[in-house]
Amino acid sequence: MKVLIEKIILYIHFRIHAGHRKGRGVHPPFAFEFIREVVYGKDAGGLERIENLRDSLLRNRKVLPVTDMGAGAGKNLKASVSELGEGSGKETRSIRDLVKCTAIPAKKGRLLARIVRHMQLERMIELGTGTGISSLYMGLASPNSKIKTCEGSSSIAELARVNFRQMGANNIEVSNLSFREWLPGVLKESEEELIVFLDGDHRGEKMLEYSGMVINAGESRKILILDDIHWSKDMNRAWKKLIKLDEVSLSLELYNTGIVFIHYDVQKEHIIVNF
Numbered sequence: 001m002k003v004l005i006e007k008i009i010l011y012i013h014f015r016i017h018a019g020h021r022k023g024r025g026v027h028p029p030f031a032f033e034f035i036r037e038v039v040y041g042k043d044a045g046g047l048e049r050i051e052n053l054r055d056s057l058l059r060n061r062k063v064l065p066v067t068d069m070g071a072g073a074g075k076n077l078k079a080s081v082s083e084l085g086e087g088s089g090k091e092t093r094s095i096r097d098l099v100k101c102t103a104i105p106a107k108k109g110r111l112l113a114r115i116v117r118h119m120q121l122e123r124m125i126e127l128g129t130g131t132g133i134s135s136l137y138m139g140l141a142s143p144n145s146k147i148k149t150c151e152g153s154s155s156i157a158e159l160a161r162v163n164f165r166q167m168g169a170n171n172i173e174v175s176n177l178s179f180r181e182w183l184p185g186v187l188k189e190s191e192e193e194l195i196v197f198l199d200g201d202h203r204g205e206k207m208l209e210y211s212g213m214v215i216n217a218g219e220s221r222k223i224l225i226l227d228d229i230h231w232s233k234d235m236n237r238a239w240k241k242l243i244k245l246d247e248v249s250l251s252l253e254l255y256n257t258g259i260v261f262i263h264y265d266v267q268k269e270h271i272i273v274n275f
Contacts, residue, residue, distance in 0.1 A: 030266045031250055035273055037118065039254065044113045044141040051106055053163060054133060060095040067091075067153040095131070095159065103133040104199065108227065108257060111275075113141035115259075116195060119223065121145060123190050127179050127210060128200020132160030132172075138197070139169040147172045150182045150200070179210055187217035194220065199227035204238030215247045215262055224260040229253070243270050 104112070116124060116138045122145055124138055129151035139147050149172060151157035157176040164172045175182050179200060187194075196214050201207065207226065214224055229239040239258055243251040249264035254275035 028250070028267045028269060030264070031252070031269065031271055034118075035252070035271070038114050039111065039252070039273060039275060041114050041118070043110050044117045046140060047110060047113055047137065049167060050109065050133060050136045050140065053136070053167060054099060054103060054106075057099040057103075057131060057163075058096050063092045063094050064098070064155040064159065065091075066093050066098070066155055098156065098159075099131050099133070102130045104130075104137070104227070109134060109137035111254075111257065112197065112225065113137045115223070115225065116142040116145065119193075119195060121193050121195055123192065124148070124195040124197070125183075125186055126150070126197045126199070127183065128198070129157060129160045129174055130199075131156065132163040132174075134197065134199060135160065135172050135174075136163070136167055136169055138195075139164070139172045140167070143171060145171060148175065148186050149173070150175045150177060150179060152176070152178060152200075179206075183210060183213050184217075187213065191218050191220050193222065195223045195225065197225045197227075202228055202231045202235060204232075204234035204236075207235060207238045208242060211242055211260075215245065219263055221264050222262040224262060226258040226260070228256050229258040230256050 112134060120142065124142075124145055124147045126135055126138070126147060126149035129135055129149040132149075135147055135149050139145070149160075151160060151174060154176045157174050160174050164170075164174070198207065198210055201210070211224060211226070214222055226239070226242075228235060230236050239253075242248065242260065243253075243258075247262050248260050249266050249268055250261040251270045252259040253270065253272045257275070
């Protein structure tokens with residue numbers, strides 16, 4: 001009950017301060033264009049295939065052995081398995097429940113797709129593959145891009161690989177490591193502009209740790225997309241600390257989704273968008 005009350009308070013606070021519908025009232029040109037053309041832009045084509053896959057998976061009652069989802073998971077299984085590793089306690093989950101409780105909603109998936117299609121970057125990184133729904137939204141929207149994604153549970157990572165093959169998404173590569181092991185290496189592989197989607201650990205200190213690794217990986221421009229920034233007071237506090245960092249040029253808050261532009265030559269501003 002306490003957690004529910006906290007979420008209600010955070011949502012009310014967001015609704016009071018959100019006022020930038022489709023870019024109205026936003027003055028920096030870069031932010032205005034991004035909100036108007038991307039946040040509220042037209043969806044990429046062909047994404048209905050992903051929702052067809054979701055519907056199929058939601059009917060799949062096959063049970064998988066999965067690593068304990070870890071701190072912050074709660075009944076919705078939303079925290080990452082990455083920090084625990086395969087030696088941790090095992091549980092079983094049906095594919096149906098994994099998709100229902102952990103897969104990105106279609107609205108957020110379409111937003112991801114619009115971002116990657118608009119930016120047209122060569123490389124993207126995802127922390128928290130899950131069943132692969134969010135990876136597919138990125139991979140299918142930008143087929144010429146290379147997406148590297150990490151999942152701590154080997155059985156879930158393999159399920160994602162099966163889904164990628166079924167969808168013909170050959171531009172997505174899944175690794176089965178902890179984020180701490182995996183992230184430094186993939187960040188070193190590219191000094192170019194990069195999109196990073198973080199949706200694998202719902203503890204505020206971990207969000208800041210992984211975000212810090214991204215920020216400190218050279219001076220190249222990066223777009224960091226964070227899910228569930230209002231998951232808890234802890235996550236919300238971490239989000240507020242993140243957007244105050246000097247390296248953050250512009251931050252957009254779409255209630256549960258945060259978008260941070262790092263090392264961009266634009267006016268520093270925090271904008272709450274009615275999304």
